[in-house]
Amino acid sequence: QVQLVESGGGVVQPGRSLRLSCAASGFTFSNYGMHWVRQAPDKGLEWVADIWYDGNNKHYPDSVKGRFIISRDNSKNTLYLQMNSLRAEDTAVYYCARDRGTGYFDLWGRGTLVTVSS
Amino acid sequence: DIQLTQSPSTLSASVGDRVTITCRASQSISSWLAWYQQKPGKAPKLLIYKASTLETGVPSRFSGSGSGTEFTLTISSLQPDDFANYHCQQYNSYSPGYSFGQGTKLEIK
Numbered sequence: 001q002v003q004l005v006e007s008g009g010g011v012v013q014p015g016r017s018l019r020l021s022c023a024a025s026g027f028t029f030s031n032y033g034m035h036w037v038r039q040a041p042d043k044g045l046e047w048v049a050d051i052w053y054d055g056n057n058k059h060y061p062d063s064v065k066g067r068f069i070i071s072r073d074n075s076k077n078t079l080y081l082q083m084n085s086l087r088a089e090d091t092a093v094y095y096c097a098r099d100r101g102t103g104y105f106d107l108w109g110r111g112t113l114v115t116v117s118s
Numbered sequence: 119d120i121q122l123t124q125s126p127s128t129l130s131a132s133v134g135d136r137v138t139i140t141c142r143a144s145q146s147i148s149s150w151l152a153w154y155q156q157k158p159g160k161a162p163k164l165l166i167y168k169a170s171t172l173e174t175g176v177p178s179r180f181s182g183s184g185s186g187t188e189f190t191l192t193i194s195s196l197q198p199d200d201f202a203n204y205h206c207q208q209y210n211s212y213s214p215g216y217s218f219g220q221g222t223k224l225e226i227k
Binding site for chain 1: 119150152154160161162163164167168173205207209210214215216217218219220221
């Protein structure tokens with residue numbers, strides 16, 4: 001069925017790196033822009049990164065720019081988020097989400113928890 | 119950056135009530151606004167996009183309105199399944215990035 005499944009979360013020390021993956025199935029992944037959105041414990045949603053359907057354009061908010069890198073492999077139907085120089089404030093559930101085409105998200109994964117702690 | 123402010127932060131209501139949640143943008147976003155429902159421990163679910171277009175499969179008791187800087191989500195007659203958190207999101211194509219409101223918790227009175 002149509003779904004997104006995140007993986008790769010865990011506990012990591014401040015300053016270290018982690019790579020998240022999002023496996024897509026049930027739809028033509030290469031036709032869609034994709035996003036990462038995070039939610040810190042008991043907080044609201046925060047957009048983290050997006051990537052165009054072909055991988056040629058990427059955008060980030062200032063909070064993660066220069067530390068996080070979004071990428072995709074359309075041959076593997078997989079989205080990635082490389083997170084470097086992690087900070088305590090990066091602790092959150094990270095969701096991948098599909099862009100319907102104009103910037104809203106019509107399909108979400110169940111999320112993967114990243115905890116940054118010493 | 120465009121900021122979104124939702125009100126109220128918490129809303130207490132009863133089954134059958136009509137409720138309205140407001141989302142205000144720091145600058146005009148035309149109708150580029152979406153609403154999501156999120157239950158504890160679950161991913162958000164798209165309810166409404168382009169301010170007032172109901173996503174397929176979403177009950178008609180949900181409706182959205184507004185344009186420019188002020189938007190509302192209305193639930194006409196609350197059902198037990200509607201008690202959840204609600205988030206607005208802007209996707210103004212003329213401003214890079216995307217932002218969400220801080221969320222509204224809809225709880226049972």
